[in-house]
Amino acid sequence: MLRRESDEPAAGEEGILSHPTGPRSDRVHAQVLAATQELLDAGGLPAATVDAIAQRSGVSKATIYKHWPSRTAVAAKAFGLMMAGELPLPDTGNSREDLIEQVRRVSGFYASQRGEVFAQLLAACVDDPAAAPYFREYFLTGRREAIATLWQRAVDRGDASPGTDIDDVIDILFGPLVFRRLTGHYDLTDERAEKLARTALDGLMRSLA
Numbered sequence: 001m002l003r004r005e006s007d008e009p010a011a012g013e014e015g016i017l018s019h020p021t022g023p024r025s026d027r028v029h030a031q032v033l034a035a036t037q038e039l040l041d042a043g044g045l046p047a048a049t050v051d052a053i054a055q056r057s058g059v060s061k062a063t064i065y066k067h068w069p070s071r072t073a074v075a076a077k078a079f080g081l082m083m084a085g086e087l088p089l090p091d092t093g094n095s096r097e098d099l100i101e102q103v104r105r106v107s108g109f110y111a112s113q114r115g116e117v118f119a120q121l122l123a124a125c126v127d128d129p130a131a132a133p134y135f136r137e138y139f140l141t142g143r144r145e146a147i148a149t150l151w152q153r154a155v156d157r158g159d160a161s162p163g164t165d166i167d168d169v170i171d172i173l174f175g176p177l178v179f180r181r182l183t184g185h186y187d188l189t190d191e192r193a194e195k196l197a198r199t200a201l202d203g204l205m206r207s208l209a
Contacts, residue, residue, distance in 0.1 A: 025067075028059050028063060028067070029067055031057040031058065031059055032053060032057045032059050032064055032067065032074060032078075033074070033077065033078045033081060034057070035053050035056035035057035035059075036048050036053050036057075036074050036075055036078035037078045037079070037081075037082045038056065039052055039053065039056065040075060040078060040079055040082070040117050041082075041113075041114075044113075044116060044117050044120055045072075045075055045117060045120035045121060045124060046120070048071060048074070048075045048078075049071060050064055050065075050071045050074075053071065053074060068134075069130040069131070070128050070130050070131050072121065072124045072125060072128045072130075072131035072134075073128070073130060073131040073134040075121060075124075075131075076121055076125070076131050076134035076135040076138060076139065077134045077137075077138045079114075079117060079118070079121060079138070079139060080134070080135070080137070080138025080139035080142065081138060082114075083114070083139060083142075084142060086109070086114075087102075087105050087106065087109060087143075087146070089102065089146055089149060089150060090102055090105070090150075095150075095153055095154035095157055095159035095160065096154075096159065096201055096205065098150050098153065098154075099150055099151075099154070099173065099197060099201060100194055100197040100198060100201070102146075102147065102150055103173055103174065103177070103193050103194070103196060103197035104190050104193045104194055104197070106143075106174055106177055106193075107177050107188045107189070107190070107192070107193035107196075108188070108190065108193075110177055110178070110180070110181040110188050111181075111187075111188035111189075115181060115188075118139075118181070119181050119182055121135055121139075122135070122178075122182070123182075143174075144167075144170055147166075147169070147170045147173070147174070148166050148170070151164075151166055151169050154205075159205065160204070160205055164204065169204060172200050172203075172204065173196075173197060173200050173201075173204075176196055177193070177196075
């Protein structure tokens with residue numbers, strides 16, 4: 001059985017990522033997500049309890065649990081939607097510099113207050129498997145698609161090999177930033193992000209250099 005907050009009802013696995021629909025349900029969904037986003041910005045994941053979400057949104061706890069399996073799932077979706085418009089892609093006309101700039105921007109994000117929320121959500125999903133699909137769908141998928149766009153630009157310009165697995169590219173460039181965010185063993189500075197990106201790209205793009 002999944003670990004849950006003490007007041008959470010059990011939920012089946014069917015309907016993952018779905019929720020009741022219709023005008024009222026959609027309105028409730030939006031209210032809950034907006035309230036959760038405010039709480040995450042104010043105090044991170046610890047502040048986004050179901051009690052706090054219910055109080056701020058005016059939606060009952062029972063109704064919240066009709067839409068999401070856990071409070072971490074609510075927070076994961078709210079955070080993903082909140083970040084959807086953040087970190088716009090660079091377009092300098094130079095494939096290598098675009099990728100380096102994106103690594104800098106992502107590093108800066110992880111070093112920020114919202115980067116702390118990211119780390120809290122990532123850790124919480126380890127203990128709450130029901131929330132993990134929400135985190136992947138609403139946050140990670142969008143981030144990975146953005147990097148795939150940058151890499152495809154490089155391929156189209158002849159700067160990168162089309163045979164290189166995009167998931168390997170993403171993990172090589174950005175995996176170390178997540179590790180640094182979670183462990184704190186290395187500061188997330190622009191200078192270190194650029195050095196990391198240049199080192200990684202020396203290998204990823206060497207065959208076409």
